Amino acid sequence: MGAGALAAFLAQRTVKAAFVILGVVVFQFVLIRLAPGDPASVIAGQSGAADPLFMAQLREQFGLDRPLWEQLLIYLRDILTLDLGFSHRQQRTVASLIGERLPATLLLTGAAFAFALIGGVALGVAASRRVGRPADSAITVIALTFYATPIFWVGLLLVLVFSVWLEWLPSFGMFTVGADLTGLAHALDVAKHLILPALTLGLFFLAIYARLARASMLEVADQDFVRTARAKGVPEGRIVRVHVLRNALLPVITFAGIQAGQLVGGSILVETVFAWPGIGRLAFEALLARDYAVLLGVFFCTAVMVVVFNLVTDLLYAVVDPRVEVA
Amino acid sequence: MTDPRSPALGRRAVLAGAAAAPMLMTVDQARAQGVAPRRGGVLNTIITPEPPLLILGVNNQGPTLIVGGKIYQGLVKLSPRLEPLPELARSWSVSPDGRVYTFTLQDNITFHDGRPCTAEDVIFSVTKFHMEVNPRARAILERIEKAEAPDPKTVVFTLKAPFEPFLLIFDVTACAIVPKHLYDGTDYRNNPNNSTPIGTGPFRLAEWQRGNFIRLARHEQYWKPGQPYLDGIIYRVVPDSQSRALALQTGQVQMTQFNDIEPFDVPRFQAMPNLAVATDGWELFSPLSWIEINHRIKPLDDARFRRAMAHAVDRNFIAQRLWFGVGRPATSPIASTTRFHDPTARMPDFNPREAAAILDGMGLRPNADGVRASIKMMQLPYGEVWNRLSEYLRQALRQVGIAVELESTDVAGWVRRLANWEFETTINFVYQWGDPTLGVERTYVSSNIKKVAFTNTAGYVNAEVDRLFAQARDEPQAEKRRALFSEVQKKLVADVPLVWLMELAFPTIHEKRLRNVITTGTGVHASFDDVFFAS
Numbered sequence: 001m002g003a004g005a006l007a008a009f010l011a012q013r014t015v016k017a018a019f020v021i022l023g024v025v026v027f028q029f030v031l032i033r034l035a036p037g038d039p040a041s042v043i044a045g046q047s048g049a050a051d052p053l054f055m056a057q058l059r060e061q062f063g064l065d066r067p068l069w070e071q072l073l074i075y076l077r078d079i080l081t082l083d084l085g086f087s088h089r090q091q092r093t094v095a096s097l098i099g100e101r102l103p104a105t106l107l108l109t110g111a112a113f114a115f116a117l118i119g120g121v122a123l124g125v126a127a128s129r130r131v132g133r134p135a136d137s138a139i140t141v142i143a144l145t146f147y148a149t150p151i152f153w154v155g156l157l158l159v160l161v162f163s164v165w166l167e168w169l170p171s172f173g174m175f176t177v178g179a180d181l182t183g184l185a186h187a188l189d190v191a192k193h194l195i196l197p198a199l200t201l202g203l204f205f206l207a208i209y210a211r212l213a214r215a216s217m218l219e220v221a222d223q224d225f226v227r228t229a230r231a232k233g234v235p236e237g238r239i240v241r242v243h244v245l246r247n248a249l250l251p252v253i254t255f256a257g258i259q260a261g262q263l264v265g266g267s268i269l270v271e272t273v274f275a276w277p278g279i280g281r282l283a284f285e286a287l288l289a290r291d292y293a294v295l296l297g298v299f300f301c302t303a304v305m306v307v308v309f310n311l312v313t314d315l316l317y318a319v320v321d322p323r324v325e326v327a
Numbered sequence: 328m329t330d331p332r333s334p335a336l337g338r339r340a341v342l343a344g345a346a347a348a349p350m351l352m353t354v355d356q357a358r359a360q361g362v363a364p365r366r367g368g369v370l371n372t373i374i375t376p377e378p379p380l381l382i383l384g385v386n387n388q389g390p391t392l393i394v395g396g397k398i399y400q401g402l403v404k405l406s407p408r409l410e411p412l413p414e415l416a417r418s419w420s421v422s423p424d425g426r427v428y429t430f431t432l433q434d435n436i437t438f439h440d441g442r443p444c445t446a447e448d449v450i451f452s453v454t455k456f457h458m459e460v461n462p463r464a465r466a467i468l469e470r471i472e473k474a475e476a477p478d479p480k481t482v483v484f485t486l487k488a489p490f491e492p493f494l495l496i497f498d499v500t501a502c503a504i505v506p507k508h509l510y511d512g513t514d515y516r517n518n519p520n521n522s523t524p525i526g527t528g529p530f531r532l533a534e535w536q537r538g539n540f541i542r543l544a545r546h547e548q549y550w551k552p553g554q555p556y557l558d559g560i561i562y563r564v565v566p567d568s569q570s571r572a573l574a575l576q577t578g579q580v581q582m583t584q585f586n587d588i589e590p591f592d593v594p595r596f597q598a599m600p601n602l603a604v605a606t607d608g609w610e611l612f613s614p615l616s617w618i619e620i621n622h623r624i625k626p627l628d629d630a631r632f633r634r635a636m637a638h639a640v641d642r643n644f645i646a647q648r649l650w651f652g653v654g655r656p657a658t659s660p661i662a663s664t665t666r667f668h669d670p671t672a673r674m675p676d677f678n679p680r681e682a683a684a685i686l687d688g689m690g691l692r693p694n695a696d697g698v699r700a701s702i703k704m705m706q707l708p709y710g711e712v713w714n715r716l717s718e719y720l721r722q723a724l725r726q727v728g729i730a731v732e733l734e735s736t737d738v739a740g741w742v743r744r745l746a747n748w749e750f751e752t753t754i755n756f757v758y759q760w761g762d763p764t765l766g767v768e769r770t771y772v773s774s775n776i777k778k779v780a781f782t783n784t785a786g787y788v789n790a791e792v793d794r795l796f797a798q799a800r801d802e803p804q805a806e807k808r809r810a811l812f813s814e815v816q817k818k819l820v821a822d823v824p825l826v827w828l829m830e831l832a833f834p835t836i837h838e839k840r841l842r843n844v845i846t847t848g849t850g851v852h853a854s855f856d857d858v859f860f861a862s
Binding site: 035036037038039041042043044045046047048049050051052053054055057061088089090091092097100101104156159163164167170171172173174177178271272273274275277278281282285288289290 | 369371376377379380386387388389460462463465466516517521522536537538539540542559561563564565566567569570573574576577579736737738739740741742743744746757758777778779780781782
C-alpha cells in the first residue's frame, strides 16, 4: 500500500463522510421537530405559570417563530462553520456545554472500553486454551451472566455491595465535591469514583469480547497454518500470540470499532445511576426539555465519531492482517 | 383577625409587620431547641432536576427558586401563616386608603459584586425587570401606578387601586431584587451575566459544573452581621431517585427536598433516628392536585357526571397509600393552608354507591362489560408516583362503570396537549401562591380560557364564579373578601369543574443536627442565613 493510495482512500472516504454527516444532521433536525411540544412549553410546564405574552417572548427568543426551513438553513450555515449553536434555555453555547461534559464521558467510556477489551480478550483466550475444562465452563458461564443481566441491575448490585455494605467506594458522583483535592490525591479520588460506573458499563462488553475472542480463537486454532506451525516446532506461546491471536482479532476489532464510535455518546443508564456528569445525560435531558440545539450538537459529535472510528477500523484491518487492503 | 388561620394582609397586620418579627425569631430559636447557632460547615444536599439557569424571574422552575432563593432576596419573606416578615425591607407601612406602600430598606445591603443595593435596584427590579420577564409577577405589578425613591433607603409604590394581597408578591420566589447596574438597558433574557447570578443573598454562586453540582459560598459582605452560619451549600445533581435515597441513607448528603425522595421511600427515612422528616414549608405554594376535565367533551360537560367521578375517588387512600401521609386530601378548590379556605364548603365525599346512582339517573346504564362511559386520561409525566395515581384512578372509576384509557406522554407533549385543549382528562397540580386571587382564580374564570397551560384549560364557564372572583380581586377589605371566597368555594364544590385530589406537600428530610431548616412558609426556598449544624 503506497502513500498515494492511502491519501486517495482517505480523501474519498472524507468526502463520503461529509455527506453522511450532513444527511444525519438534516434527518435529525426534522426528526426531533416531530416530537410534540417545544422548549417554551417545557419551560412553562416546569414553571407552573405562563401567559400568552410569556410564550410568545420565549418562542421569539429561541428563534422558534421563524419557519422551519429557515431554522434549518440557519442551523446548517452555523454547522458548516463548526458553530454548534446556542442553548437559550441554559444561556450557554452548545460547544461549551458539550466540552464541559466530554472529559467525564471519555474517562468513563474509555475506562470501560479498555477494561472490556483487554479483560474480554484475555478471558476469551484463556477459555479457548482450556476448552471443555472447568475453567472454560466457568468463564463461559460468567460471561453469559453479565451478557444477560440488565446493566442498571448490575450497577445497583455493585452499589449495594461496595458502597452500602462494604463502604469501600462512593455510590455516586465523579469526585468529592468541596474537598478541593489536587494532583495525585484528586486523580485517586476520581479513580475511586470511576470504578463502579466503569465496571457496570464494561462488564456487558467484557462478556461480548470474551465470547467473540473464544469462538474466534477456536476457529483459527483448527486451521492448517496453525497445524503447520506446530509441526515446525514453533513454541506453543508463540503460536497462540502470533499465529492464532492475530488472526482471531479481526472480529474483535470490528466490534471494538463499532463500540468506540459510541464512546462519545456516553451511556444514559450508567450516567444516571451513578450521577456521572456525562454526555448521555446531557442529551437525554435535552431531549426531554426539547433543547434542540444541544441535542443536535450531541448527535453531530456522535456522528462524526462514528464515521472517524469506522475509518480507523478499516485502517486497523490492514495493519493486523496484511492481506486486507484499503480501498 | 378573628380566625387564627387567617392573618389579614391588610393595613393592621402590615403596620404590625415589623413588630411581629422579633416574636417569630423566638419561634425560630425554639425550633433550634435552645442551641446557640454555630458558625461553620458545608451543607451537602441535592437538587432535582438541575435548574437550567439561576436568574430568578427569567427562570421560575421549582429547583431554580430553591437555589436562587439563597442567592437573591425579596423585600419580605413569609411566615408559615403567610404574614410578611422583614427581609430586604426593614419595615413598611400602608396608607389608610390601601394604595401607597412605603418600604424602608435594611442598612448595608451589598450585592455579591460589592456594589450597594439601593432603592434604585428595588424600583428597577419591580417596575422593569420582573414586568418584562416574569409572567406571574407581571399580572400584579402592572397595578403599580408609580414607583418613587425619595432617598436611597426608601421605596414608595402607589397602586392604581387598592390590592389586598399586594405584599405577597415581594417574596423572593416572586420578585427577587436584581442588580440594576448589570441589567438596566440590556436584553434581560440574553444578558451575558445570566450565567453568573449576582444577588444580595447570604450565599453567592461559587462554582457550577453542569450535571454535577452547584456550589454556593458564604457572601462575606452579607447585611446581617455574623451570618450566614454555613460556610457554603453544595447542591449535587443526582438524576436517579434510588441513588438519591442511597446518598441520604449513607450520609453523603445531609438534606433532601422537593421531589428528591419518592413518597414511598419516606416511611423508611421516618424510621431512621438521626433524620427528621418535615412536610411543612410549602404553605405559600400549597400545590393542589386535581383531575383536569375538558368541559368541551361529552359527558364531561355535565356536572352530574363530574360529581359521580368525584364520588368514585377515595382521596384518603391517595393521601395515605400513594403519598404515605405527605400532604392531605383536598376538600375544596382553595387549599386549607392558604387564607380564605372555607372548611364548610366540601366537595363530594367518597361514595361509589352514590356515584352509580347519579350515573343511573343520567341514563348511563352499564353495558355487558359493566361499562357506562369511556374516557381518556393523559398521565402526568412527573415521575413514578403520578403513574401510580393514574392507575389508581383508572381502577376507582372502573368500579363505578367509567372505563379509563391511560395515555402516556413526556413533559413537552403534556404541556402542549394541555395548552391546546387536546385531552379529555388529565392530572394537574397548580400552586396557590397564598391567595385565591393570585393562584386559584386563573383556573376557573372564563376570561382566562386560553390556549396556554395553567389557565382555565378545562373551559369552565360560570358567570357567577367570574363575578365573585372579580369582586374579591378588587375588594380592599379582607373580611369582605373572605365572604366572597366562601361563596365561590360553595359554587365550585357544587359544580365540580375539576375533581380535586390532594393538597400536596413535599418532604424535607434532613439530619437532626441541621437546625432552622423550615422556619417560613416557603421552607427550603428561604435564604438559609440562619441554618446551622449543631455540634
